[in-house]
Amino acid sequence: MRLLIVNPNTSRGVTDHIREAADAAAQPGDAFTTLCPDYGPELIVSHEDAAEAKRAVVDTVRGYCAPCDGIVLASFGNTGAEEVRALRRDIPVMGIATAAFCAARALGGRFGIVTFGKGLVSGLRAKVEEAAMADALLGIAHVEGDQFGDPGTVQRRYHDELADLCAQMHARGAASIVMGGGPLAGLAPKLAKTCPVPIIDGTQAAVNLMRTVVV
Structure with missing residues (x-):
């Protein structure tokens, strides 16, 4: 392919x-x-x-x-x-949003989104609504603040906060978690080691x- x-x-x-x-x-x-x-x-x-x-x-x-x-x-x-x-x-x-939401739908149950800034939340929510997945969305959790800096380093800088947010989303009842944002590509498999539910990488x-x- x-x-x-x-x-x-x-x-x-x-x-x-x-x-x-x-x-x-x-x-x-x-x-x-x-x-x-x-x-x-x-x-x-x-x-x-x-x-x-x-x-x-x-x-x-x-x-x-x-x-x-x-x-x-x-x-x-x-x-x-x-x-x-x-x-x-x-x-x-x-x-990748389309693909991630298809994966969440296939897994079933309610899903959460974890992202790296408050300013991204409204755009992520709009994509959920566009995909007709709003009823299945448990919530969108984000790292506090909007000082993104170099987007290529956000997953390293916020690794611990993102891991905590995934744990909190699981505790709220999420059956799966979508990592929200292209800059988080590749992080899901690393966070999955400490999270009991599937974490979806859009790429x-x-x-x-x-x-x-x-x-």
């Missing part, structure tokens, strides 16, 4: 996390190419960020000429999904789901 995986923000550190998460889900014969745009926001928070990132994602996909069987958009805004589908009607295009969920739709 050949996938183009696009990080819609320009953080090289986040792109590295996404690449590592995707590669960890690879099977023999897979070939993944993970890219980020040449321009745009380092982290997508505002509507303005999302609009610029959408243009950058489309330009990145348009400029990629190698054969691929599918495209993964590695932001929880599913940034540019509609536009990329219009550009590449021949292959499946999937955002890995997208890679696995792609296997069911790639022709």
Whole structure:
């Protein structure tokens, strides 16, 4: 399976996390190419960020000429999904929010989201509602504050707080937990060691789901 995986923000550190998460889900014969745009926001928070990132994602996909069987958009805004589908009607295009929520639905029960800043909560909630999963959402827990700094380092800086939030979400009754945000790619397997319920990594969920739709 050949996938183009696009990080819609320009953080090289986040792109590295996404690449590592995707590669960890690879099977023999897979070939993944993970890219980020040449321009745009380092982290997508505002509507303005999302609009610029959408243009950058489309330009990145348009400029990629190698054969691929599918495209993964590695932001929880599913940034540019509609536009990329219009550009590449021949292959499946999937955002990591869509994939993560599909995994939560398949696991059943109520699920929680854990993320790294209060400013991300409204956008995450909007994606839950868009996926018609609001009734299954137990809640969204976040690290206090909105001083993101380098998005490529948030999972290292907030590791302990994110682990605590997962434990609290489990204690509230979550049957599964979604890690909310592309910068958290690859963290779920590490946190899973101390959490009794499944923690869903959107990038890995997208890679696995792609296997069911790639022709």
